[in-house]
Amino acid sequence: MSETAERVAATCPSCSPDVETVHEVLSEGSGQVTVRCTECSHVHKTTIEREEEVERDVVVSQDGESFTATVEAPPEETVAVGEEFVLDTPEAIMVVRITDLQLGDEVRRDEAEVEDVETFWTRAVDNVRVNVTVNPVDGRNDDSRSVQISVPGDYEFTVGETEEFGDEEFEVKSVAVRDDASGYDFNPLGEEGDVAFAKDVKRVYADDETSTAWSAW
């Protein structure tokens, strides 16, 4: 389910013939897989026992709407809020991020094993809509307006930079990031040069830079 190369435990004929070490799966053939030992980088073939996969419900929210799909995953795999995986639906293949794990009617967790999970609550992150609060240049915050822009999930917003979307032109002043995003030292981000990916953004706060006078509104 993860985007990184699959890892399996296997003995290594080069450095550890008796005790299993972590191996990266390079390719899979019929019955045999080619793996690389992460201890000594030795590449060899081995057989690994495939776990049965279980099917689980996935609720995906996208652009304010939601739909249900299913995912198949190994029952022993640990999953956590904030992780992303590729969801293959009849309509589309998309990248989703886990926002909540539902284990029962009243039970929700940040981390669990797949077999205990009843429903994955997720949101699509390959294309996202970002909320932007645009403040007029003369500082009348009462007249700020909210706009939504659609961008790829990995689009970068940088504090201090000017963005242009259609008729909108604004300078990013600060960025509030979502609870399910990781890797940010501060929230909100407000230092010149701070960068946030669109999929991690809760809201962008910006100063209006459109050439037409704000008073026109």
Ligand SMILES: [Zn+2]
């Ligand atoms: Zn080895």
